[in-house]
Amino acid sequence: MGSPLLAVPAFRSGPEVKKTIWDELPWRIPPYLKSGDTIGITCPAGYMTRAEIEPAVRIMKEWGFNLRIGKTVGLRDFTFGGTDEQRLSDLQQMLDDPSVQAIMCARGGYGCVRIIDQLDFRKFAEKPKWIVGFSDITVLHAQLNHGLHIASIHSKMCNSFPENPGDAEKGQWDSIVSIQQALTGKPIEYPIVYDPGNRVGSGRGILAGGNLKTIETLAGSASDLQTDGMILFLEDAGEYLYSIDRMFYNLKRTGKLKNLNGLLIGGFRVKPDDPGDDFGKSVYNIVHDQVAAYKYPVCFNFPVGHQKINYALKCGVQYDLSISEDKVIFRET
Amino acid sequence: MAQILPPYLKNGDTIGIVCPAGYMAAEKIVPCVNTLKSWGFRVKIGKTVGGISSNYFSGTDTERLEDLQEMLDDEEVAAILFGRGGYGLSRIIDRISFKKFRKSPKWILGYSDISLLHAHIYANYEIATAHTPMAGAFQDAAPGDPFTQSVRDLLIGKKMSYSCEPHSFNRKGTAEGVLMGGNLTLVAHAVGSSSDFKTKGLILFIEDFGEYLYNIDRMLYQLDRAGKFNKPTALVIGSFTDLKDTERPFGKDAYEIIRDILAPYDFPVCYGFPVGHVKENYALKCGVDCILKVGKERVALEEA
Numbered sequence: 001m002g003s004p005l006l007a008v009p010a011f012r013s014g015p016e017v018k019k020t021i022w023d024e025l026p027w028r029i030p031p032y033l034k035s036g037d038t039i040g041i042t043c044p045a046g047y048m049t050r051a052e053i054e055p056a057v058r059i060m061k062e063w064g065f066n067l068r069i070g071k072t073v074g075l076r077d078f079t080f081g082g083t084d085e086q087r088l089s090d091l092q093q094m095l096d097d098p099s100v101q102a103i104m105c106a107r108g109g110y111g112c113v114r115i116i117d118q119l120d121f122r123k124f125a126e127k128p129k130w131i132v133g134f135s136d137i138t139v140l141h142a143q144l145n146h147g148l149h150i151a152s153i154h155s156k157m158c159n160s161f162p163e164n165p166g167d168a169e170k171g172q173w174d175s176i177v178s179i180q181q182a183l184t185g186k187p188i189e190y191p192i193v194y195d196p197g198n199r200v201g202s203g204r205g206i207l208a209g210g211n212l213k214t215i216e217t218l219a220g221s222a223s224d225l226q227t228d229g230m231i232l233f234l235e236d237a238g239e240y241l242y243s244i245d246r247m248f249y250n251l252k253r254t255g256k257l258k259n260l261n262g263l264l265i266g267g268f269r270v271k272p273d274d275p276g277d278d279f280g281k282s283v284y285n286i287v288h289d290q291v292a293a294y295k296y297p298v299c300f301n302f303p304v305g306h307q308k309i310n311y312a313l314k315c316g317v318q319y320d321l322s323i324s325e326d327k328v329i330f331r332e333t
Numbered sequence: 334m335a336q337i338l339p340p341y342l343k344n345g346d347t348i349g350i351v352c353p354a355g356y357m358a359a360e361k362i363v364p365c366v367n368t369l370k371s372w373g374f375r376v377k378i379g380k381t382v383g384g385i386s387s388n389y390f391s392g393t394d395t396e397r398l399e400d401l402q403e404m405l406d407d408e409e410v411a412a413i414l415f416g417r418g419g420y421g422l423s424r425i426i427d428r429i430s431f432k433k434f435r436k437s438p439k440w441i442l443g444y445s446d447i448s449l450l451h452a453h454i455y456a457n458y459e460i461a462t463a464h465t466p467m468a469g470a471f472q473d474a475a476p477g478d479p480f481t482q483s484v485r486d487l488l489i490g491k492k493m494s495y496s497c498e499p500h501s502f503n504r505k506g507t508a509e510g511v512l513m514g515g516n517l518t519l520v521a522h523a524v525g526s527s528s529d530f531k532t533k534g535l536i537l538f539i540e541d542f543g544e545y546l547y548n549i550d551r552m553l554y555q556l557d558r559a560g561k562f563n564k565p566t567a568l569v570i571g572s573f574t575d576l577k578d579t580e581r582p583f584g585k586d587a588y589e590i591i592r593d594i595l596a597p598y599d600f601p602v603c604y605g606f607p608v609g610h611v612k613e614n615y616a617l618k619c620g621v622d623c624i625l626k627v628g629k630e631r632v633a634l635e636e637a
Contacts, residue, residue, distance in 0.1 A: 046581065078584025079547065109581075110547040113554045217551050219525035220559030242389060242420040246522060249423040253526035273389070277355075280388030 025149045027206060027316050030102075030128040032185030035064035037101040039183075040094040041158060042070035043081025045136040046109020048159060050074045053106055056158035059165065060104075063180050068100055080111050088115040095124040102183055107159040108135025108211075116143055116223060125150065130183060133157045134235075135306065138210030141315045142223040145208050151316030154210055154233075154304070155179045171309035182312035190311055192328040193301050197284045201297035202322040203261035204333060207315050209233035213243075216250045228259040231321055233313060235266035235305035241279040244268065245286045252290055262321040263291060263298045264330070267305025297323040299330070336511065336620040337460045339412075339438035341490030344373040346411040348488075349404035350468055351379035352391035354446040355419020357469065359383025362416055365471035369414075372485050379404060382416050390421055398425040406433045411440070412488060416468045418445030418516075426453055426528065435460070440488065443467050445542075445610065448515025451619045453528035455513055461620035463487055464515055464538075470614065480607070483616040492636040493623065495615050497606055502592045505627050506601030508567035509637065512623040514538035521552040524559050533564035536625050536634075538617065540571030540609035546583035546590065549576065553594045562594075567601045567625045569634070572609030601627040606634070 033039075039060055041053055050073055057067050072090040075082035082090070094103045116139055131140050131152040144150045156175055162168035168176070171191070181188045208230045209215070215225050215234070236244060251257050268283045281289075284300065291298055299321065303309040314332070322329040342348070348369055350362055359382055366376050379400040381391040391397060404413045426449060435458055441450060442463040451462045465484045474481040487493070513530065514520065517539045523529050541549060556562060573587035585593070588604050595602055603625070607613035622637035 079579060079581040110551060113551055113558070117558065213548075217521065217555045218558075219555070220529065221555060222558060224525060246420055246423050250522055250526065253423070253427065253528070254524075278388045280390070 027149045027151065028128055029151045029317060030130050033065065033101050033130070033183045036066065038066040038068050038099055039102045039104055040068040040070055040097070040100040041073055041104050041106055042090045042094050043072040043075070043106045044087050044091045044115065044140070045081065045105070045111035046079055046107050047076040047081040048073060048106040053158040055163050056104070056161035059161050059176065068094070070094060073106060079109060081106065084114050087111060088118050091115070092119060095119070095121065098127065100129065102130035102132060105131075105133030105137045105157050107157050108133065108137055110136050112136050112139035113217070116140070121148055132179065132183070134310070135211050136214060138214040139218065139223055141210050142215065142218050142225045144316060145225055146223050149316065151314050153179070153182045153312055154315055155182060155312035156310050160310070169308055171303070175303070175308070175310045175312070178312040182314060187332065188312060190303055190330050191309070192299065192303065192330060194327060195300035197288070197300045198323050198328065199291065199298040200323050200325060201295065202320070203231060203296050204318065204320050205229055205231040205261035207231050207233065207313060207317055207319050209264070209315065210235070212236040212247050213239060216247045219250060219254045225256060227256045229261060231262035231264065231319055232256070232260050233264035233266060233302060233304055235268065237267070237269040237306035238271055240271045241273060241281065241283070241286070244270065244283060245279070245281065248286055248290050257290055258294060260294070260296045262296050264302040264304070264321070265298065265300045266302045267307040269306055297321055299323055299328050337438055338621070339440045339461065342374065342411050342440070342488045345375065347375040347377050347409050349377045349379060349407065349410040349413045350382055350416055351400045351404050351413060352381040352416040353397045353401045353425065354391065354421030355389060355417055356384070356386050356391045357382060357416040361472060362468040364474070365414070365468035368471050368481065377404070377407075377410055389419070391416070394424050397421060398428055401425070402429060405429070405431070408437065413439065413441050414468060415443030415447050418443065418447055418467065420446055422446050422449045423522065426450065431458060442484065442616070444614070445516050446519065448519035449523060449528055451515050452520060452523045452530050455620050456528055456530040459620065461618055463616055464608070464619050465616040466614050470612075473612070480612060480614050487616040487618060493616075493618060494633070494635050495607070496631055496633045497603070499629065499632055500604035502588055502602070502604045503627050503632065504600070504602040505629065506567070507624065507626045508536060508601050509622065509624050510534050510536040510566035512536045512538065512617060512621055513619050514569070515540075515619070517541040517549065517552050518544060521555050524555060532561045535565045536567045536569060536623055537561070537565040538569035538571060538606065538608060541573050542610035543575045543577070545577045545579060546585065546587065547579060549573065549587050550583070550590045553590060557594055562598055565600060567627070568595065569606045569608070569625065570602065570604045571606050572611045572613070574610055601625060603627045603632045606632065
């Protein structure tokens with residue numbers, strides 16, 4: 001569409017941050033959507049049927065958008081939404097098609113890493129558009145973070161749109177509405193429940209993050225998440241505490257925790273320890289141990305994750321985080 | 334690459350046993366201690382074996398670190414055998430001092446979580462270590478069991494010479510290289526950290542246990558994307574056991590996943606090598622030159 005790309009200068013405030021080639025690249029924000037713009041739906045990871053995306057299609061139409069249903073919707077190759085070739089080709093088409101202004105991934109699961117290196121982002125980089133999703137879609141956010149410096153939306157996907165909005169819990173519905181707000185450039189109010197585990201302080205930085213396990217397994221690759229000078233957010237579900245601890249050690253040992261300007265800990269639905277294998281530390285303990293050496297603010301219970309309350313966040317956009325003794329303020333600058 | 338070989342053990346030398354990761358009850362190491370003594374070694378038992386810990390770990394980070402550090406620095410200890418793996422080395426590895434160990438290297442024996450230590454030592458110090466069954470494995474070993482026996486052979490300096498049955502997925506060929514590898518989860522976990530090792534010129538071996546199939550696939554993609562499959566001379570695939578699947582089946586078993594990811598490469602590969610979280614787990618020297626022959630009738634791994 002015609003709206004000019006907003007060029008945002010790279011923001012760096014971390015202490016003695018090592019410069020990489022990517023630091024020289026400005027971050028870009030794709031054009032926000034207007035009524036009548038088109039959202040493409042594709043399955044780059046797990047499979048989803050046409051019927052299962054119907055509530056999402058209906059609601060996004062009510063928001064005034066056109067929908068383009070990708071070829072992978074309804075395809076299935078075991079756990080995947082089609083073969084690697086089918087998923088790649090569908091997403092590639094959506095990336096390249098100038099009449100699609102945003103791409104919503106139907107659901108997560110697993111599969112993005114199998115196609116990420118075959119994706120051609122050249123047209124996308126010339127004319128960025130919003131990529132929307134979370135969980136396995138963290139791979140796409142990380143790819144944009146590492147190499148392209150283009151903002152994207154971390155949010156619920158088609159599989160979370162309620163059949164009947166009237167029946168949805170308020171937090172769940174507000175999370176869905178926040179996708180619309182993110183896509184159209186409206187400010188989002190994050191209902192952050194104060195957590196006594198928080199660490200007070202304030203910081204400003206470009207937002208990066210997503211699913212912890214996915215971020216760990218991108219280390220050493222062309223999608224390795226860059227976090228220097230940034231505000232990092234993390235969530236995960238279904239992992240053992242020992243495994244979460246190991247993942248945090250991976251972040252630490254790959255240098256992702258030391259130059260942050262803030263840390264947001266979202267939902268961590270923990271898999272219970274096996275009998276006799278009591279890990280003896282909570283997610284609080286695990287995080288506190290890791291951040292003890294640093295000074296940046298840390299917010300627990302942030303409304304993001306594999307849960308009903310999962311608000312849209314814009315990766316690659318600059319936010320201010322301010323945590324005081326009794327409240328947390330988190331907003332775009 | 335010239336690797337430093339720690340001195341092999343002589344009759345009367347002392348082997349230290351520690352638990353740097355998960356908890357282990359003291360009685361579980363008794364069969365191992367008896368066997369090591371019957372082989373003519375003395376045994377020194379660390380404080381982390383059967384400690385007072387009531388949680389997952391064999392002790393606090395500091396206790397586990399100190400116990401391992403003491404064994405590393407103790408001139409009377411000629412080799413360190415780990416009680417068991419589990420999880421825990423990641424938490425202490427950056428605090429271990431290898432100063433004395435570098436001056437007088439000793440054999441470090443273990444696998445699973447201990448893979449991180451092998452990787453770290455190989456990546457930083459080029460000192461050979463040993464990927465072997467641990468103390469726990471001696472509990473069920475029948476007399477003359479070749480796998481626990483291979484630990485003894487390794488300790489006394491016998492050259493490795495192992496063979497196994499061919500597998501239909503094998504890619505035939507002969508390769509020379511430095512043998513190195515370990516638990517896939519830990520090798521992947523080390524990527525990008527100071528324990529990450531280069532795989533060029535290696536005969537790389539991997540094994541894993543208890544992971545989801547999709548996660549095996551994801552970790553292999555990580556290794557591939559991190560360039561780990563670009564230049565090894567061969568790949569040795571050990572056992573992948575007790576794997577889990579999601580509600581929506583993944584549709585491939587571990588060996589099929591590996592075969593598909595290795596399709597673009599042409600180095601020899603053997604599947605079903607006796608290494609992993611199973612009884613069939615040969616002692617392998619990490620960081621030592623080897624020759625792998627993947628033939629039609631037989632697979633052989635020989636120390637050069």
